[in-house]
Amino acid sequence: MSKTLKSQLKRESLVKATMNLVNNSGFHATPMSKIAKMANVSPATIYLYFENKQDLVNKVYIEVKGAFTTYAFATYNKDMPVKTGFEIVWKRIADFKLKKCDEAMFLAQCDNTPMIDEASRQEGLKHLQPLLDLWERGKREGLIKPLSPYLLYAYTISPLSFLMVMQQRGAFQLNKNHIEDAYQAAWNSIKI
Incomplete structure (x- = not known):
């Protein structure tokens, strides 16, 4: 070797x-x-x-966030209609969170800790830029409510973390119908 x-x-x-x-x-x-x-x-x-634990955690966060967004946007094209693009990205995110549980759980932990420094958070946020751009376009086209990206994320993407945790605990087993229902709830929460 x-x-x-x-x-x-x-x-x-x-x-x-x-x-x-x-x-x-x-x-x-x-x-x-x-x-x-x-x-x-x-x-x-x-x-x-890695320089120290902080450097290790920050670099792992950025690496995992990069893999997450590469997966999420793999079949997305910025020229797609807003609703189609959002559905594709949302379902890819759902798929990642349910298939790559360790990575998704780690990102959820990172979202809820002061352990990740601000520079790393900003770097991680850059990975989500295609989704932020899609939402902005949706607002301009009058398709998406004029809400902060944080609120849009809270209503559409954050619930996936909850569902992932419930599935991990064995409390709820997601199937295709549940995923479709969750997607429709996410879209309905932000569409005008």
Whole structure:
């Protein structure tokens, strides 16, 4: 195995361990020593890739947010009609949150913690720009309520995190009908 591949595998192992521990224990109960142990690397190895815990968490957040938005916008085209584009993006986000639970849970944790620094939050927000642009176009075309992007996100995307958590706990099993109902509720909450 090449040195580059070994290095890449170690870094990936650290990223997965960080997500797993944060999802199960929270940020503050996830010391670097536990991350290293779960990743099966020495604690000193972490510092080859990350300056400190803050840097590790911020970089994992940006990396996961990038993968999330790449997935969300993979079949989206900015020239689509607003409703069609929103449906495609929303359903891809739903699919990601339900299929990539570890990553989605980690992002949900990040949304609710002061652990992520502001520069990283802004970097993460840039990844959502196509959705923000779609909403702006929808407002201009008189299709979407003139609400803050935060409110639009709260009404349309945030409920997916709740549904994901309920599914993870075994309280509710989502099927295609539920996804369609949830999409219709999301669209109806923001359309004029």
